[in-house]
Amino acid sequence: MTNRENARKNRRKRREKRKKIVLFACVLMSFLIIKGCGLNTSNQQNPGEQDAGKEVNLVSKEKEAKKEKQAKVEEEKRAIAKNSNHINAASKYAYDTKEIRDMMTGKIESDGKKVAFLTFDDGPNNKITPQILDTLDKENVPATFFIVGSRVTENVKDVVNRIIKDGHGIALHSFSHDYHKLYPGRSGNTENILEEMNKANEALQNILGKDFSTHVLRFPGGHMSWKNMEGPTEALASNGMEWIDWNCLVGDGERKSVRPTSAAGQLKYVKSTLEQNENKDKAVVLLHDAGNKQLTANALPQIIQYLRDSGYSFGILK
Structure with missing residues (x-):
């Protein structure tokens, strides 16, 4: 094989190696993106669930405030x-x-x-x-x-x-x-x-x-x-x-x-x-x-x- 042929062969090998690296990087990036989206989706409530949670917390706080107010009223009566x-x-x-x-x-x-x-x-x-x-x-x-x-x-x-x-x-x-x-x-x-x-x-x-x-x-x-x-x-x-x-x-x-x-x-x-x-x-x-x-x-x-x-x-x- 002549020197020219050897040079062409080596260039082809290098191109193929670069393609494989790029392909692997793309696959890895896609995997990471998909996984990240899955985590965000599993940890995040939909808008309806978020509103319901806020309402539950609000009701709970209101009940607690009412209890505290009633306790103060009773304490004042007993004073x-x-x-x-x-x-x-x-x-x-x-x-x-x-x-x-x-x-x-x-x-x-x-x-x-x-x-x-x-x-x-x-x-x-x-x-x-x-x-x-x-x-x-x-x-x-x-x-x-x-x-x-x-x-x-x-x-x-x-x-x-x-x-x-x-x-x-x-x-x-x-x-x-x-x-x-x-x-x-x-x-x-x-x-x-x-x-x-x-x-x-x-x-x-x-x-x-x-x-x-x-x-x-x-x-x-x-x-x-x-x-x-x-x-x-x-x-x-x-x-x-x-x-x-x-x-x-x-x-x-x-x-x-x-x-x-x-x-x-x-x-x-x-x-x-x-x-x-x-x-x-x-x-x-x-x-x-x-x-x-x-x-x-x-x-x-x-x-x-x-x-x-x-x-x-x-x-x-x-």
Whole structure:
């Protein structure tokens, strides 16, 4: 073979080799493109699926936002109304103490609305107070607890918190419940009474927080039992505090000779003392939740039923 022929042969081999390389590159490129398109297609939703996904996410977010909003609303309802003796949810059945006292005593004309105020003196404790709270919860009835400040300790912290959280009102019944200190010579001592009420309020704030502040009080023994009470009542009123007594009672604090000895007897006592009033629209009922008042706890369902059957709604004092 001549040199010229060899040269032609080598050129032909090189051309064929280049063709094979180009062909292989084209095949490889086509494969990669097809594979890439397949991946994109498998990972990408069609427009309809994308819109559906967006709608699901939107609905889910809306539900979550609604739940959070509802939780905040419920939390706000359970929060103590600032500078008050009850939670926000209780505002709808909380009545002004002075106004109720003036209606009860005939100082102002009644509005004709029948409202009963169950008021419990001398607590709190871990024996009787929880039983009373259980009954009130079962009957869906609010009440006002007139608390003795010296009894507000860490030992009853849960009970005090429950009174507020369950939608009841908290009022003051002095700090010591000491008649000799409050009424030396059976005469109201303005300085001592004011000091005791403020001290009791502070004891409650230590547990319930600074938003809590009660403006309702009941004098131990009742306002009507003591002499020279004008000074104390004026001093308390100037500090935004109002007192209230009662116009019917279960008799659990009466002397033993007349004190009822059965639940039926307590109910009868309520009926008879309420009937003695000219104005019966507002029934402020005196009960006690001291540790030895098991009979009162037992009688409470009957007393609630009687008042309810008599057309009374229930409220708290503020």
